[in-house]
Amino acid sequence: MTQHEPDDSDERRRSIGSRRNPQTQQAILEAAEALLIEGGVAGFSIEAVARRARAGKPTIYRWWPNKTALLLEVYHRQKVAPVHNDTGKIETDVALFLTHLMAHWGNTGAGQVFRFIVAEAQRDAVAAEALRRYGAERRAQTGKIFTRGIERGELRGDVDAELAAEILSGFAWQRLLTGRLQISAEEASQVARQMVRGLLAPGR
Template identity: 55%
Template sequence: MAEDADQARKSIGARRNPDSAEAILEAAEAVLVEAGYAGFSIEAVARRARAGKPTIYRWWPSKAALLLEVYQRQKRVDVPDTGKLEEDLVGFLENLFAHWRETSSGSVFRSLIAEAQTDETAATALAGYAGGRRAHTGQIIERAKARGEVANDIDPAVVADLVASYAWRHLLTNRLDEPEATIRKVVHYLLQGIAASGR
């Protein structure tokens, strides 16, 4: 009993206790595997993690926020750095499509996007995640700009949005088996619009 009280005290406060947070995230992953997106709930996670719902909501303001962190934990997508922008983008998209196709995270992310259309908390969580991903993908363009492959006035964030639009459309329409030749054609068309003059 004293041990339970001690554990409860450790999880109190706005700052996450690493052990408690890890237990909650592991419980969330397990609930997702067992019940799927439709059966996922904060209540089920709290029961499995032996944590209070207020603690979970203190650290993750919504179900969508918790699911997005679970998604990010499971996401393993290599971002190539080949020294050529076309190869980097083709490789990135191939790796992303394979990850969505071969793991459960693709269906989770698709469900989150769908929920964000009618749930404001899900929309807010997704917007925060997308902003971070935009900056991350934009680094590929920044590297190419430093190499002189991309015109100086190109906004990497806008290019990242174009890449994400292509990827998300394929995720939402379940077209994740695009051949490399098709992905390469899309990237080639994109790069024709942002290439530095004289290249």
Template identity: 70%
Template structure:
């Protein structure tokens, strides 16, 4: 067997350490999820997760830069798959989004987790970076609602679909952070109508 040099050995250790072991990753996520469910945000820490998952803290920090990044992964694991639906109309897609996200935030601990993430992002740079990365991906997904509307000729061709996605996210985040989640289908349809009608192409 060829003996590795000191530099090669160090590079190999870094490579192995950076590669996520699926079993260990799942154990960490399950431990984090259980702690949130049992003790809430107040009882959540990297130390508690490491102890419960029987994983080293350095391993967790290597894969998640902080507890906010880990919490976002826990949050995303249980986000309903039908948050973004193609109903055939922009208003229908927005109503479907409202229905799914408000139910998810109101009926599970997800709303508590996401409020914490937003709060942490105001005081911690690593948390802010984690939230920004997450929000960028969600912006792309939500933007597809409006891109489909443009492609169908339902929306004006010159709208900024990313900005429309920001408006959508801004509305739901504001409702979450002020404790005013919508549960009434009529109110959801009204909010969707007021958001979308200002984007309609002429004559519609």
């Protein structure tokens, strides 16, 4: 190798920094996703991701403080199911949210990944903070289902949309953590009906 030919360590050193290099970031996320598909959570580690992505561990740890933070980003990238629908009717939107989320968790490796993330958050403060931030983002997103219901006049004006989203997510998480991801359209509609009707505006 001549003095003008860069080696792998040169490339790795150039990728280290607080600002993410888009190509390196993509390589890391793709490597992490591939490892999850091939070996599940058991075969996932920062070391394995670094080898697969040809990236330095310091780069990964600078952008993702631990394995849980990286798993959360990969998990979010995999959430392709259309869980946030706008049908014009709050009960239908809530039922579809549950149906699609449960299917996504049950039919892909996403449920296993999220169970691991929740478990890690019970023993590691950094993981818990990563999950807390992610949960806040999800409550804001899912809360839009209820905000639309308020704007349409279906729900009372004093309904806290993010609190309603947290109640809905709490049901979903409880099902995930107890291994009960099968939910029929009828059951999802029943859950939506029992939850939403306590939020309805008078006369609805």
